[in-house]
Amino acid sequence: xxxxxxxxxxxxxxxxxxxxxxxxxxxxxxxxxxxxxxxxxxxxxxxxxxxxxxxxxxxxxxxxxxxxxxxxxxxxxxxxxxxxxxxxxxxxxxxxxxxxxxxxxxxxxxxxxxxxxxxxxxxxxxxxxxxxxxxxxxxxxxxxxxxxxxxxxxxxxxxxxxxxxxxxxxxxxxxxxxxxxxxxxxxxxxxxxxxxxxxxxxxxxxxxxxxxxxxxxxxxxxxxxxxxxxxxxxxxxxxxxxxxxxxxxxxxxxxxxxxxxxxxxxxxxxxxxxxxxxxxxxxxxxxxxxxxxxxxxxxxxxxxxxxxxxxxxxxxxxxxxxxxxxxxxxxxxxxxxxxxxxxxxxxxxxxxxxxxxxxxxxxxxxxxxxxxxxxxxxxxxxxx
Numbered sequence: 001x002x003x004x005x006x007x008x009x010x011x012x013x014x015x016x017x018x019x020x021x022x023x024x025x026x027x028x029x030x031x032x033x034x035x036x037x038x039x040x041x042x043x044x045x046x047x048x049x050x051x052x053x054x055x056x057x058x059x060x061x062x063x064x065x066x067x068x069x070x071x072x073x074x075x076x077x078x079x080x081x082x083x084x085x086x087x088x089x090x091x092x093x094x095x096x097x098x099x100x101x102x103x104x105x106x107x108x109x110x111x112x113x114x115x116x117x118x119x120x121x122x123x124x125x126x127x128x129x130x131x132x133x134x135x136x137x138x139x140x141x142x143x144x145x146x147x148x149x150x151x152x153x154x155x156x157x158x159x160x161x162x163x164x165x166x167x168x169x170x171x172x173x174x175x176x177x178x179x180x181x182x183x184x185x186x187x188x189x190x191x192x193x194x195x196x197x198x199x200x201x202x203x204x205x206x207x208x209x210x211x212x213x214x215x216x217x218x219x220x221x222x223x224x225x226x227x228x229x230x231x232x233x234x235x236x237x238x239x240x241x242x243x244x245x246x247x248x249x250x251x252x253x254x255x256x257x258x259x260x261x262x263x264x265x266x267x268x269x270x271x272x273x274x275x276x277x278x279x280x281x282x283x284x285x286x287x288x289x290x291x292x293x294x295x296x297x298x299x300x301x302x303x304x305x306x307x308x309x310x311x312x313x314x315x316x317x318x319x320x321x322x323x324x325x326x327x328x329x330x331x332x333x334x335x336x337x338x339x340x341x342x343x344x345x346x347x348x349x350x351x352x353x354x355x356x357x358x359x360x361x362x363x364x365x366x367x368x369x370x371x372x373x374x375x376x377x378x379x380x381x382x383x384x
Contacts, residue, residue, distance in 0.1 A: 003224035004202065007209035014212045015094065018049045022094035027161065030092065031099040032083070032107055034269040035296055036132060037150065037289055038211075039279075041099070043165050043173040044157040049095065050211035052248035053082025055362045065089050069121045070113050076331035077106035078361030079248060084110055088117075090125065097160050098129035099153065104334050130156045134293070143294040150293045154286065170285035176215040177279075183222045184210065184275035190226065191264045193320040195234035200242070200263025201253045207274050208248070235262050238380045241321035242266040243312060243342060244356075245329035251363050252327050259374040260381065265319035267312050305341050312342045316351065323352040323380045325373065330358045352380060 001009065010017060018028045029046040031038065038048040059078070062085040069088050086092055100111040111131045117124050133149045135142040158164055187206060190197045206225070210218055240261045246268040247253070256263055265272055277296050282288035316324055324346050328335045336357070343353045354376040359369060 003221040003228065004206075006221045007213070007218070007225070008202075008205045010213045010218075011205040011208040014052065014208070015091075017212055017214070018047060019094045021047045022096070027096045028094055029097040029099065029157075029160075030095040030127065031101070032110065033101055033103050034274055035103065035134075035293075036099050036101050037153075037293055039170070039173040039177045039289060040150075040154060040157065040165070042176070042215075043169040044154075044161055045163065045169070046097065046157070046161065048211070051083050051086075051092075051098075053079045053361060054086050054091065055082065055249045055251060057082060057085060057362070058364075059360075059362070061085070066113070069117045069124055077104070077333075078330050079246060080106045080110065081331075082361055084113060087114070087126065088124065092127070093125065095127045097157075098127045099132050100129055101132040102134045102149075106331070106333075128160060146294045147290040150290050151286070167285055170289065174279055174285055174289065176219075179219055180210055180215055180222075181275040181278060183219055183226065184272075186226055187222065187229075188265070188272050188275065190229050191262075192318065193264075194239070196239065196262050196264050196320075197229045197232040197234060199235060200240075200257055200266070201250050203263070204247070204250055204253055204266075204271060207271055210274065236260075237262040238377050238384065239264045239320055239322045240377070241316040241319050241324040241346075241351075242268075242271075242327065243316075243324060244268065244327040244339060245332045245335050245359075246270050247327070251366070252359070252369075255363070255366055255370050256325060256373055256377075259370065259377045261373075261377045264321055265315055267315055272315075305338055308338050309341045309345050313345050313349065316346055317349065321351070322384055323354070323376065325354045325356065325376065327356050327359050330360050352376075352383070 022028050027046040028049050029041045030049045030051050032051050041048040062081050065085040065088045066081065102108060114126055114129055118126060130153060132153050134146045154165060184207065187198060187203065191203055206222060238261045240256060240263050242263050248270050253263055267273065277292060279288050279292045282291065326339050326343060328339050339355060343355055346353050354372065356369060356372060363369060
């Protein structure tokens with residue numbers, strides 16, 4: 001396989017490497033969202049595995065699975081319902097441990113559901129799980145609390161594995177993750193500007209693969225792909241900035257790019273944001289990791305809508321996009337609240353925008369969405 005095909009295989013068959021690791025006696029620690037420090041999981045000697053949904057399951061099947069073990073059938077955010085269904089169905093029997101972070105409420109409720117299942121349906125096999133708390137507000141007092149929460153995760157990992165996490169292992173994991181982020185930022189430069197050489201679909205697959213592959217294997221594949229991509233001709237199409245809900249599968253990207261567009265940047269935690277925040281140097285690697293945990297937003301959740309809007313405008317403005325599409329998923333209350341302010345700010349800067357509301361996680365019939373996207377892209381093409 002080519003370097004790109006290797007990363008695509010890891011993304012499209014995202015359970016395989018973790019299953020292989022588990023089958024040979026290794027431990028796998030699953031986690032939700034991008035604000036869980038995977039470096040600490042790796043330093044503890046367990047394989048990090050980022051949880052995601054299954055877009056092949058129907059909403060009826062998901063509701064039945066969750067309802068079989070919990071009185072609340074659905075939490076309403078479709079990618080979380082799809083993720084919870086995977087745990088209930090036994091799809092993730094290779095996962096030994098699970099970290100659920102303080103995030104949007106629909107993510108936090110996973111911990112509540114799991115605790116309810118553990119008490120009321122003990123026959124359902126679940127991994128041991130830990131709730132990683134934190135606060136959204138950043139000041140002296142809350143930074144101390146967030147640091148304490150991270151050290152509690154350290155203690156839990158040491159309890160699970162029966163071994164202390166060494167400073168050397170922590171330094172090595174931090175260095176590996178920093179190199180991955182550096183290469184992903186290099187990939188970003190090949191997407192942005194007026195001559196993109198990497199499609200949005202390819203980029204999403206590559207970002208996703210970074211959560212499932214062994215770091216050095218991933219880095220070697222990405223470095224090789226970057227060399228190949230530099231030699232490509234620029235991709236034709238209208239350049240699009242994508243905002244809105246997290247996307248852990250490529251269906252929406254494929255709809256946009258099949259309409260004659262190229263997604264050159266995005267704002268969600270399965271995309272380019274994965275590479276944004278590095279760890280500052282510090283003699284103590286645990287303190288260095290804690291400093292980033294304190295500074296890092298909880299997913300897209302910041303202390304104010306103004307902060308979120310400024311960050312989005314900066315990403316869009318720096319991408320070379322000619323227009324923006326906001327894909328807000330069914331049940332994604334935070335994005336429903338945030339998107340209008342972001343769209344207003346982009347329109348004030350002269351960027352045409354398309355606001356798609358209540359898009360299903362599983363797009364069974366792409367025609368209605370595709371029609372709106374195609375019309376928007378065609379209008380942009382004529383204007384440019």
